Amino acid sequence: MTATDLSVDGVTLTAGARHLVRDVSLTARPGETIGLVGPNGSGKSSLLRTVYRVLRPDSGAVRIDGADAWSLPVRQVARTVAAVVQDSGTDVDLAVREVVAMGRTPHKRLLAGDTAEDAELIESALTAVDATHLADRPFDRLSGGERQRVLIARALAQRPSLLILDEPTNHLDIRHQLDVLGTLRRLPATVLLALHDLNLAAYYCDRLYVLRDGGVTAFGPPAQVLTTQLLADVYGVASEVAVHPRTGAPQVTFLPGEPQQGTRAKADHPVG
Numbered sequence: 001m002t003a004t005d006l007s008v009d010g011v012t013l014t015a016g017a018r019h020l021v022r023d024v025s026l027t028a029r030p031g032e033t034i035g036l037v038g039p040n041g042s043g044k045s046s047l048l049r050t051v052y053r054v055l056r057p058d059s060g061a062v063r064i065d066g067a068d069a070w071s072l073p074v075r076q077v078a079r080t081v082a083a084v085v086q087d088s089g090t091d092v093d094l095a096v097r098e099v100v101a102m103g104r105t106p107h108k109r110l111l112a113g114d115t116a117e118d119a120e121l122i123e124s125a126l127t128a129v130d131a132t133h134l135a136d137r138p139f140d141r142l143s144g145g146e147r148q149r150v151l152i153a154r155a156l157a158q159r160p161s162l163l164i165l166d167e168p169t170n171h172l173d174i175r176h177q178l179d180v181l182g183t184l185r186r187l188p189a190t191v192l193l194a195l196h197d198l199n200l201a202a203y204y205c206d207r208l209y210v211l212r213d214g215g216v217t218a219f220g221p222p223a224q225v226l227t228t229q230l231l232a233d234v235y236g237v238a239s240e241v242a243v244h245p246r247t248g249a250p251q252v253t254f255l256p257g258e259p260q261q262g263t264r265a266k267a268d269h270p271v272g
């Protein structure tokens with residue numbers, strides 16, 4: 001598994017008169033884990049869709065190792081990029097192991113069977129998400145969190161060099177949230193993921209991009225980006241941010257009530 005250099009250059013995406021993504025630029029260097037955070041409707045999923053080639057940007061470019069992602073052959077993209085998106089593939093009539101095996105498809109010739117290497121990658125992907133005990137169960141009868149883990153296993157089995165995940169910890173209990181994010185962090189691949197939990201984002205991501213109204217309002221290492229001021233401004237919440245003495249990562253404590261006056265300035269926070 002190698003890692004991709006991803007660059008999103010001035011991407012704008014519209015639906016009718018509506019701007020879903022506004023002039024967003026973002027970079028993910030090989031092996032980095034990059035978090036997209038921001039309120040509901042701020043454009044995280046829409047931006048991810050332009051990267052894994054579901055929605056073509058109206059302007060700007062998505063580059064994978066310098067090449068325009070939208071001009072690359074479909075098969076090449078399928079081998080390079082894996083995506084775990086929200087509520088995907090929920091009505092397939094397959095056993096869990098077969099769903100995970102689908103991750104190997106882009107690497108195989110038409111109708112070729114699984115090789116010993118495929119079988120090994122499938123088993124290790126199942127192990128990575130604690131789903132070996134589910135392997136023979138019908139996928140469509142799993143719980144929400146079990147399904148989410150299996151879809152992550154399918155993406156891992158693909159051995160992508162760029163992994164895109166939209167809220168991968170959705171439905172997962174805290175043990176599995178920590179395990180999955182730890183696994184993603186250790187992958188040699190470049191990882192771009194949308195996350196709502198700012199403390200998990202702070203701990204597991206190398207850098208964060210904060211979206212608001214479709215645009216990037218701040219980006220940089222979590223310790224620079226996650227400030228009381230930014231959280232008041234972007235989310236309208238009161239908070240305290242401290243460096244955790246054991247992890248060294250910023251830790252946000254949300255406080256009841258409105259942010260204090262003066263902490264809801266409208267300024268952007270491009271820390272870079």
Ligand SMILES: Nc1ncnc2c1ncn2[C@@H]1O[C@H](COP(=O)(O)OP(=O)(O)OP(=O)(O)O)[C@@H](O)[C@H]1O
Pocket residue numbers: 015018019020038039040041042043044045046047
């Ligand atoms: N196809 C579409 N047509 C029109 N508007 C859309 C379309 N898809 C998304 N939107 C709108 O674009 C905005 C951005 O949506 P998006 O799903 O990208 O946000 P998000 O940051 O992922 O939100 P969430 O945190 O709720 O998952 C929202 O206001 C949404 O209603």
